Amino acid sequence: MLRNKTKPSLIYLLIVLLVLPNGLKPLLKLQAQDQTSQFTTIFQEDFATELESVSHSGEANLERVKREDNSGSEQYALHVSNRSANWHGVDLRFSSIGLEDGATYKITVNGFIDADEHTDPGALVLVQNIESYQGLYLNAPMEQGKPFTLTGTYQADFSKDEAIRIQSNDVGREVSFNLTEIVIEQDNSVDNETENPVDQHPPAESFKIIDFEDGELQGFEPRGSSEHLTVTDEANYTEDGQYALKVEGRSNTWHGPSLRVEPFINLGKEYQISAWIKLISPESSQLQLSTQIGSGDGASYNTIDSKVITSEDGWVKFAGTYRYNSIGNEYVTIYIESANNSQASFYIDDIVFTETDADEIELETDLQPLKEVYADYFLIGNAVSISDLVGQRLDLLNMHHNLVTAENAMKPSYAYNTARQFDFQAQDELVNLIQQQDLALHGHVLIWHQQTAEWLHTSDDGLVLSREEALANLRKHVKTTVEHFGEQVISWDVVNEAMNDNPANPADWRASLRQSGWYQAIGADYIKEAFIAAQEVINENNWDISLYYNDYNDDNQNKAEAIYQMVKEINQEYAKEHNGEQLIDGIGMQGHYNLNTNPENVRLSLEKFISLGVEVGVTELDVTAGGEHAPTERELQAQAYLYARLFQLYREHAAHISRVTFWGLNDATSWRSAQNPLLFDRNLQAKPAYYAVIDPDRFIEEHEADEQEANLDYALYGTPKFGAELDSVWFDAPVLPINRYQMAWQGASGTARVLWDEAYLYVLFQVSDSELDASSENAWEHDSVEVFVDENNEKTSFYQADDGQYRVNFLNEATFNPAELEASFESLTHVNEDGNGYTVQMKMPFRTIEPVADQIIGFDLQINDGHNGSRQSIATWNDLSGQGFQDTSVFGHLKLLQDSENQDLYVTINENEQTPVFPSQTITVRGYHFTLALPADLPPHTTITINVLDQLDNPISAQGLPLIKRGDVIDVKLELPTGYEAYQGEFILTLDIDSLAKSPVIYYLNEQMNQWQFKGGVIDPTSDTISLEVPSFSSYGVFELNVDQIVADLETRLEQLIKLVAQFERHGGAITELSQQIEEFKQEVNQLIEQDEQLSHLLATLLNQVANLEERLTEELNKVTPVDPNEAQRDELETSTPKSTDSVVAGQDGERLPDTATTLYNWLFLGSAIMLLGIASYRYQSKKSKRVEIE
Template identity: 25%
Template sequence: MLISKKCFRMTCVIMSLFMILGILTNVNVKVTFADTKSQNLLDNGDFENVNDSSWSARGSAEVSYTTDEFHAGKRSLKITGRTKTWEGPIKDMTSILKKGGTYHFAVWVKYNDGPSTKAFNLQFENIILGTASYASAGSVNAEKGKWTLLEGDYTVPNNSNLTKYSMYIEVPYKADDQVTKDDTMDFYIDDAAVTQTASIDYQRNILQLKKVFKNYFPIGAAINPDLIDSSNIHAKFINYQYNTIVAGNAMKPDALEPTEGNFYWKDADKIVDYAQKNNMILRGHTLLWHNQVPSWFFTDPKDSSKPATRQQLLGRLKTYISTVARRYKGKVYAWDVVNEVLSDTSGLRGDSENSKWKGIIGDVDGDGYDSDYIELAFKYAHEADPNAKLIINDYGLESSTRKMNEMYTLVKRLLKKGVPIDGIGIQMHISMYSPEVKQVKECIEKLSSLKKYRSGFTVQVTEMDMSIYSGSSEKQKDATNDILLQQAYQYRDIFNVFKEEAKKENLSMVVMWGNSDDDTWLDNTPVKGRKDAPLLFDRKLQAKPAFWGIVDPSKLPVQRHEAYATEGTPVLSDTPDNLWGVAKSVDADNFVKGKSGATAKIKTMWDSKNLYIMANVKDTTPNKKDGIEIYIDKNYDKAASYQSDDKYYDIYSHKKGSSKITYKAELVKGGYTLQAVIPISDVKPAVGNKLGIDFKVKDYNKKGKLSSEAVWNDTTNKQRKVPANFGDLILQNESKLTYAIKGTPVVDGSIDKIWGNAAAAETNKLVQGTSGSTAKVRTMWDEKYLYVLADVTDNNLSKKSNNSWEQDSVEIFIDQLNDKATAYDSNDGQYRINFDNEKSFGGNCDTADFKSATSKTATGYIVEAAIPLNVLTPKAGDMLGVDFQVNNDEDGDGTRDSIATWCDSTGMSWSSTSNFGNVLLKNN
């Protein structure tokens, strides 16, 4: 990943969702905090007794009782004099907590100086055989001036060599030379409580992943050394469910060689021994990375202020890889030799993205490519362990066609050069909202096709998890039954692809990044204090719906998918109204009869009187009986049987047959279109209301026999009996629409006269922050380009951050075919231009033909750009999907303070086109 993958044991508890004697039950489940009303094991947790001296300070900090601030009562504990991040209050818990016991910890924290928000961590220091180790129990993002609850669960190791264990509070770690005054502010704690909770255990009477997928691929989990102590229940659980493990952090360079020539093997050896003892496959992660690598690698050994030379860095790389790979020769099945070398914009990661490898080593062999550090890393690894599978590993390959293609091109070139690369690792840190399943399939098949250049070449899924969040703009939310069910179906669909690709010998392994939700790096990442639930087992090691989704989907209840109806009144005519271009479609492509046949993309719109439906049906075997059934639950009572408001309607491709609603059918090449109108005025529709709905496409062969049925939602095929199995149709406001006039401006960063008649869209939707920079955006078009002119209001221009998205900049998102899909495909692109005309890209951009120019103004800056229209031949009347975004570093500190968009309020325009607005191409 882009940031360090440290696993945290965090605060929220996902109660067991199901499973009594192996049977799924439907229970409402939320990520909630553990009960804190039980007996408090701490004396003087309210800090009212000033004679109690059981709390002390770490480092140079000091603790004292104070009446200046308090959460309750009259006093709190104040922490002052801090000079390092880890300095703060600490309390010895050895005589209070039992080894092996599981406890809930809660304490209120407050600070009054420094940044507007600050993360606080609740930690444990354990002394085992005289050596300190550290574990996380909780974290929270506190707001300045407000008392905030910091809490979490922790199990004390049941280790006979554990002689002392203490609880302490700190802010996130920084190296001493990176600490600022914002890290060392005074703070207060109050009302601390520790309560015992039930110990966790795993289910021994459910299916085992390693047996379910035995005929497909090994399945594993990332682990850390503390999880496999003999006293830790996770050690038995991991061996019960998985047959493969990978070290989460213990085999990274900063863990193995923190200072030059001084290797630390204890934690890595412990993981290797565990794998050997339990006959498990072991992956090694990772030999070369730009993160979690000590700074000494890149500095002159005699003067750390100077960079290392090419020879020095190559010597260190060879020594490191040779030493590590030879030590574990024959014990590590596969190594992630290089990790995350692809840039987030294009090419290989460089200095601007915190990687020094390419810049220092460069083009050693003079072939015109600066990938030599990658080639040599594989060469050194192969020399050290010729039998290990050697993998190049990266994230986002399944989500970004550009990145996938760049990986394919890079590896193809290196394989043809003879570099011993045995496979590509697709990390698969994804969301339950994206990518689309078809993208995962396309990615595996594209990358695995490289096996024609090397025998045994393979693709592996190396770090899979599935966040319940759409992105960093979402705040913490409850993991409700509906959310966990949606996650389960996404896991089901993706694992179906995995099994299919394994049968084709394209995929050889799947590894989860964590064994259960209590061991996920996504707690606090990318949002401090936010908890996630991305894995197959919950924080109590109980199987989640996601587990059943991949081992036995029949145990899952029907999922109610969501569709969105845009407000509008399309005209029913032979040619579908252009207004349909603003609506999102859903796919009726889940076969409940047959395995292939007709499918449909279906859009809906609404007004105060009617629900409008348009279906584009693909059908290669036309028959007069072909058609669609529409099912509707008007009052959304989700009843178990039909009520008076529940209806279904048959409409036919040849408009022959009876129907109680108005509709129009048109045969087109490759299928037919259907437009229908259903009266809904009786339920007084309004924005935000929901209707129950489902669709079924019925396909008859040329002999008139029903050959297939494909539905949108209810895969149990009980639409005529159970309205509760319909999907949800949410009534939305009309979709945003702007107009592009025809014309060809000069792209020079100025507002030429030709722009005078162009319509303006305003980025007035704040996705982040409460105020900030905005822009008026105009568009034009010709036969080659969509032109964009953004006039940005910004009173303090900044590009201090190395991250392009945190610089003052404009982002232009385009969906040329206006698919409004949940993930990018080949016609979607993200173009980012900062005020100095420095460009970066995401999605699938035509960077060669893209043009832009910028200029500074008295009130901000102007961005003018030409976006290539390379997927369609544009003409008046075409509707494109677009959105515009303004990034703003208000105070110039290198951190993005606000995001303003024209249309999408989710903050996910970089990965999903589903919430884009629309631009209609018009003649002058």
């Protein structure tokens, strides 16, 4: 009996010793704490005296009051009111309450809610650590008229936190509360040097798909104050459902439906996020699915998926993944917005938020730090928000950088509260965190036309303020902000993005300025006045702070010249009055580049600015590559090559460069995340670009420059009729997305469709833009669309007789380059009734060619976004250089197709080349014999790309068994039109078989598991091919299994099963249970044979069935407890075989079958198993020459 009692304890002890990282140490330590733990009170506040150690957070009012508690007794309390955000509350700063770095504390907070204070279900009062929000999370319900108590432990970490905050969750953001006592006790028993803070964020709850079928909002809330969210039966995506959420009444681009998701998050995990969206208005608009992490000024905003869709597309799936390494201050949302249309309306349905199987990430700590490589050249910086200053993101930041720029928090609009008073509290929290990390800080930004309080230069009725009033506001804003942050910053962007793009006359810099609110109220000298105001504060305090002018598209030579002329004149004028001193110390080159950027243009601009005698900062560097969050290897290499070229250039001019700042830590959090622009990928792993930056000379030596291929798309044969109602023939043509932005600012976007006949080229534009403007004297600065045509596609650097540029604004006013293009040109425009965009139909004659099917012409499309008399954005289909008005080499390619009814049925395409395909076609790849037959209902405008996979890295089956490649292996990518992403059809894949194949089968690659899954196939021995019908595509290939290995595994398994049966009988197991287990096994195997499976797969599946039976018998055996210790030991010896289906286990030398194996059921089982194995082996050898069909 003693032995039976102690055995579980010994097993438990063994588990502890083997599994826990430090063996018994935590358990022994826990026992010691229970016996000797002592607490010392280091802070206690009952509010009986005046407040000294507490301060308010946000706009909360703190008032010491004397009132009755809920029991009727009088007591002092701290009344916390005037709350409008979850983080508004009470701060206990470490320096005020005497906390020590690394010490562990027990925290207790008591309070109550007034009886007349309204509370909503789900409202919580919280205690958290500021700023990391990790390691302390205490909560209690906020209930009307009831007390609350919060208690828990926290280990102080001065490198991450500076205060303890008492606040609420978002549901309780407006609830006033009372605090009656705060007690903080130090735990003297804890070894604080070895303990780490414990994340107290609760485990994730399960997320249920939101389909609105109950008629409720399901937690969705509007992000702004104007939009309306309504559950409606006007539209529905859910199968057999009725309802969706309608979103309308938006008045700002960031408005939209928002859902809190932090309860469903496990920190560090990756999540698949998706929503189905149907556009209502306008006819075309950009929409995006995003996630917000944290609240207030320090929040980060990350795009998950972005698309331009049309109202004709129906339901479109927006989906992507995001890894949550931080949950901010317990505030995380997913939301849908339109980045460039403030009035777009839409439906949403079937929202999914699920954890993926992706492993948690580990930082590559063995990488060479960027800041060390360039320590002798310039500072290495990055853009940050609160979420970047905690956990792995902070580790990566500190490893590679020595300077940061606040991505959003220090922009002008965040300096004020709702009462239009200065309020730097949120910014101070971010700055304090940065200071704790010993990172230098660059201030961004003082004066800007975006993210600025309009009332600083414009009255509430929309009229521009007088010069005197606006100038006074400008000076006060600049001086107050600079003085507040002082020498916590090393430099400031004083004025940001004041210059128009590609100005026509850059020598006249004043005429080249953006017509911003500041410009309209004050005039061109607002720039100089802003620098003077900042410099006055710096001089008064004798600070060493550099002042910068900052702008994008710095590689455009016209824009660079205008900036050069402006800085030169302002500095010369200031020097005359101030003893030769400069006013503008530096020029910030933002560096938002793409794969078409010419590094020589960057060099020209850089050297032009250096010649002024100012320093240069590379302030927001990123290089876009690819799209849809999935760059190709070629795009990654091209991106790396450009980074290498740039850093060669920066290093060459390092004496004049103060810093190089990347605009984001990794692709997932970049403002251009879909285009993968940074050095580290979505999982914080180094990309080729990192290695190019570390050693640019070596990278360039080992790689070749990649010429970027121009876009190729298609025009369909057809002649549309122009009218208010669009001719249905338009909708047979492919959709061309116009979403490549030549500027950093991303404004109006849209789509186009192209038709052709023997005389004309026809283009339909559908533009999404809620603010239309044609006030500029320059036609290219109106809200307008443009078509570029190079009929002979010679790609010359200048216009020839066959080339042309056509422009039409939303008022149907046309301009041409050259002017004679007006002959025979026609256009028709229509502005959407809701003002959300416009449509343009254009008809352009072919002038120098007689077009024929399959001919390719040079072609491009452009959308200009006018705003307040200037062009704030340019979106194109192909060109990113902005030179299309004079250089046809930057155009894309347009192929003229026959109508879909006259397409060839058998088509040969090039490998790795995206090609349009049509229903019922059979596709093959040049140089190969495999074929792909397309279904008759294939959606229109589908394209296909096929790659042949010659080299495979140790392919394995879903059972973990090695596979042998025995034929073609291909990767097929189908690009389906918007709205058809979920399409599945009857594709017939026919692959070649190698001559060495004995039992080939088609397998499908499960990319998430990196395993090949059995699919089957129909073998045709006359052609040595195997065919399979598949519903959709990824990677498919011909493989076979190593049958000898499988048979050896089966023999070992059968021997093990007989041992289990012997044990089962010896310990008194019910014979009926055993009979049932064996009978189920035989039925399963017989069913496999009846299905006529391919034999190698049958053997592999039989192996799995044997392993399953072994597990079932083991479970039955475990229900029987051995009565004799010797029997238990014998059992352990007999069943010591591991249970992996992937390994062959040898039996003990000299071991024989147990005597009880001669029982009736053992012989029945053994005979059945051997018979099945024999049948399978025989059929495997005999069927090679036969045609075998796999179901």
